Amino acid sequence: MKDILKLLILIYLPDKIDWLGFERSKKNPYTYHHLIPLRNGGETTKNNGCILTLQGHKFFNELEQRNPEIAKELNDLFKKLNSTNLPPTEEYFKKVENILMKVKRK
Numbered sequence: 645m646k647d648i649l650k651l652l653i654l655i656y657l658p659d660k661i662d663w664l665g666f667e668r669s670k671k672n673p674y675t676y677h678h679l680i681p682l683r684n685g686g687e688t689t690k691n692n693g694c695i696l697t698l699q700g701h702k703f704f705n706e707l708e709q710r711n712p713e714i715a716k717e718l719n720d721l722f723k724k725l726n727s728t729n730l731p732p733t734e735e736y737f738k739k740v741e742n743i744l745m746k747v748k749r750k
Contacts, residue, residue: 711747721740
């Protein structure tokens with residue numbers, strides 16, 4: 645798992661921010677999030693993963709339980725970012741923000 649996370653970091657150059665906008669620190673390191681969970685046949689690959697911090701990963705897992713439709717929307721955005729092989733842009737983070745605003749409104 646560490647090797648695939650290192651690969652994602654090399655490709656996407658996260659600059660201390662995960663794909664949800666959470667800041668990396670010693671106490672909040674990067675983790676690998678499976679877009680399609682292992683239990684559902686997902687694999688530990690570049691295309692099936694994204695960079696989340698521990699805090700971001702916990703937030704996302706809770707979101708999957710409370711708002712699966714929002715979590716799916718974010719996972720779809722993560723997949724789209726994977727297809728670019730480029731670091732997230734300001735536009736990407738605005739899309740994340742817009743998706744998360746739906747949660748705040750509920």
